[in-house]
Amino acid sequence: MTQLIWSQLDPKQQAQALRRSPLVGDAGLEQSVKQIINTVADQGDEALKQYSAQFDGITLDDIALSNDEIDTACERVSAEIKQAISQAMDNIERFHSAQQFRGVDVQTQPGIRCELRSEAIEKVGLYIPGGTAPLISTVLMLALPAKIAGCEQRVLVSPPPINDAIIYAAKACGITEIYQVGGAQAIAALALGTESVPSVDKIFGPGNRYVTEAKRLVSQDSRCVVSIDMPAGPSEVLVIADEQANAQFVAADLLSQAEHGSDSQVILVTNSQRLADEVDAELSRQLKALPRQDIATDALSASRTIIVDSLNQAVAVSNLYGPEHLIVQTENPRALLSQIRAAGSVFLGAYTPESVGDYASGTNHVLPTYGYSRAVSSLSLADFCRRFTVQELSEQGLISLSQSVMVLAQAEQLDAHKNAIAVRVNAIAEQEK
Template identity: 75%
Template sequence: MQQLNWNQLSASEQEQALRRSPLVGDQALEQSVKNIIDSVADKGDAALIDFSKRFDGIELTSLALSPQAIAAACDRVDDKIKNAIALAMDNIQAFHQAQAYKPIDVETQAGIRCELRSEAIEKVGLYIPGGSAPLISTVLMLALPAKIAGCEQRILVSPPPIDDAIIYAANACGITQIFQVGGAQAIAALALGTESIPSVDKIYGPGNRYVTEAKRLVSQDSRCVVAIDMPAGPSEVLVIADKDANPDFIAADLLSQAEHGPDSQVMLVTDSQTLADKVNLALAAQLSTLPRAEIASQALSCSRTLLVADLNQAALVSNRYGPEHLIVQTAAPRALLPKLRAAGSIFLGAYTPESVGDYASGTNHVLPTYGYSRAVSSLSLADFSRRYTVQELTPQGLQRLGESVMTLASAEQLDAHKNAVALRLSSLNKSSEEA
């Protein structure tokens, strides 16, 4: 990877060093995705079938997988994969069940009761990337929290042909509605609905830049009312390492994200020139053995090593970048944790590769990218529910609060707001006088 000395860069050069892959943000992307969404809105299933033929090279007669097709796919999955899925499910379920919401019920003042409650989102759409790297694990990361939260309708979409293990994982997580459609057109179908695919209230899942752009556009489309989980596009990782870190471990972690796609990005931030050189050698050696070496090489061409003065500066650089995944391979990784302000998920220590979070440690691997981790959280159980407030006042409570409410409403020149309180107070005063 290209090496840059952070302290020798100008402010604009530092900004350039932290930029994502130029493959992200293609000027023609928005219009291309808009056209796909409009086509799905106009033609429904016919557009989805046409796009599958055009983009995936597959002619579909049905978008939905039948119960028989699901059962047959499950039978074809190797027991070793089934056992790995079962272990991952146990850990993911344990971690997400621990996140169960606890209602808040507070009497803010005598006679004034305020509550914060939560209920599951009714209809959710789960997008599972497929193609050259079918993400079996993403099924678990989306379907299990949706089930634990109690979402009534859980719809899964994935590009055809859907990998048998994806179907098995979905079935194991209680998903019964599985549709063979991917890309921007799948997002459009979930948002707008078609003859076969029902519209949903919220869409979840990572994807390529087309999927990410489609999620953004449908969330702003007046033809539908749909929310999205987060900006979750091409994968990225940043590694903070000191002189004693294992260069082979670091290279393996960098390549584990670089192999996702040519628009992925990996970064190394270190205070050791010697380590940086060793990591480059390890990258070359490991890259030559990977089946996806060409894809990883393209990602590495837009990736870099940043040499910093010390680990405190490494933390500052990382916070500016806001990585999806942040790996800390230093002598005392947990000591650096309080200084790390922006990351989707953090992996501490030499024996915590990013891969464990991707599959089976229990945390969720659907994470914000492009620097959104500075303000957007990793996916959790809360994302499958909506929170709402409840308030209830006794007559005495309104009498205690009413004057302040009327004063503020009057200051805002909202007389109807003031009258809604004044009428009630007048009624209470009249009742009191009559008594």
């Protein structure tokens, strides 16, 4: 990877060193996705079948998988995969169950009770990519939290033909509605509904640039009321490593992210020139053994190594970048944790590769990318719920607050607000005569 010495870069060059490739959003892409959404809105299931034939090369009789089809697919999954899914499910369920909301019930002053409550989102749509890397693990990361949160209707969509292990994982997580549809048309179907696919309140899951653009557009479409999980861009990892780090481990972590896609980005930040050179050598060696080496090579061409003066400076660089995944392979990684301000998920120590978070440690792998980790959190149980407040005042509580509310309402020239208080205060006064 290209090596840069941070202290020798001016501010403009430093910003350039941390720049990502452009996100989706060009006019041609937006118009193409808008057309797909409008066609699904007008033609429903027929549009979904036409797009499956056009984009997936598959002719569908039914968009929904039947119970028999689900059971048959599950029987074809090997015992080894079923066992791996089982262990991953146990850890993910344990971690996410611990996130159950604990309500807030506070008396802000005598006679004034304020609460914060949480309820599950009723209908959620889970998008699972297919293609060359069917994301079985994403089923677990979306379906289990939705089940634990108590979402009543949990709808899964994935491009046909759906991988058997995706179907098995979905059933194991309690999914009963599986639809064979992918791409922007699947997002349109979840947002707008068709004869087969029900509309949902919130859409979750990663996808290609068309899926990402479709999620953005439907969240702003006046024909539906639907929200999305988070902004998404290409996958990325930043590794902070010192001279004690294992170069073989570091290179393996960089490549595990680079193989996601040609637009993935990996960055090594280290205070050791020797380690940087050793990692470069390891990348060349390990790359030759990867089946997806062409994809990883493309990703590495847009990636870089940044040499810093100290680990404190390394953390500062990482915070500026705001990585989706942050791996800390230093002699005392936890010592840096308190300085970390922006990362989707953090992996501490030589024996904590990013892969464990992707699959089975228990944390969620749906994470903010493209620097959004500075303001957006990793997916959690809270994302499958909506929070709302409750307030309840006694007569005395209203009296004690009335003057402040009426003064503020009058200052804002909102007389009806003031009157809503005044009529009650007057009624209480009349009762007391």
